[in-house]
Amino acid sequence: MRENLHLIKGDAGAMDVDALMLVQTLDLVIGTPVASKLIGRAGEEVQNECIRIGTVPAGDAVVTSGGDLGAKSIIHCACLPVGGGSASEEHLVLAIRHGLLKAREEAVSSIVVPEFPMEGIVFPKKRVAELVLSEVFRHLDDKD
Numbered sequence: 001m002r003e004n005l006h007l008i009k010g011d012a013g014a015m016d017v018d019a020l021m022l023v024q025t026l027d028l029v030i031g032t033p034v035a036s037k038l039i040g041r042a043g044e045e046v047q048n049e050c051i052r053i054g055t056v057p058a059g060d061a062v063v064t065s066g067g068d069l070g071a072k073s074i075i076h077c078a079c080l081p082v083g084g085g086s087a088s089e090e091h092l093v094l095a096i097r098h099g100l101l102k103a104r105e106e107a108v109s110s111i112v113v114p115e116f117p118m119e120g121i122v123f124p125k126k127r128v129a130e131l132v133l134s135e136v137f138r139h140l141d142d143k144d
Contacts, residue, residue: 012038021114
């Protein structure tokens with residue numbers, strides 16, 4: 001099977017994809033500003049699913065429905081501490097890795113990873129992009 005990687009600028013919440021990957025706090029309540037905005041747009045159903053799931057270990061990932069978004073599901077990558085503060089780079093990488101593994105388990109064929117605007121929260125934007133792309137390429141190499 002041939003895989004393609006596309007970099008697209010646009011509204012991640014409106015894209016018709018199998019899954020949307022978001023960075024979240026461990027309690028799945030507040031993530032980055034982008035995640036919070038998208039979860040709000042997804043609707044009450046997704047927020048209630050997150051409440052039912054509860055707190056997730058740092059570096060783990062969970063899947064909910066996509067609610068009112070274009071995505072069929074949302075992969076929540078838990079790495080940000082509850083109440084603010086910085087996540088470790090290790091937890092961010094593990095959360096992305098586990099999110100990609102969840103995507104594989106769910107037979108996701110298309111996934112959108114919106115910008116993780118974590119500058120000032122955790123890491124510079126360039127470093128986050130390096131980590132995300134590194135994990136995507138690692139995931140594709142490990143597929144076999």
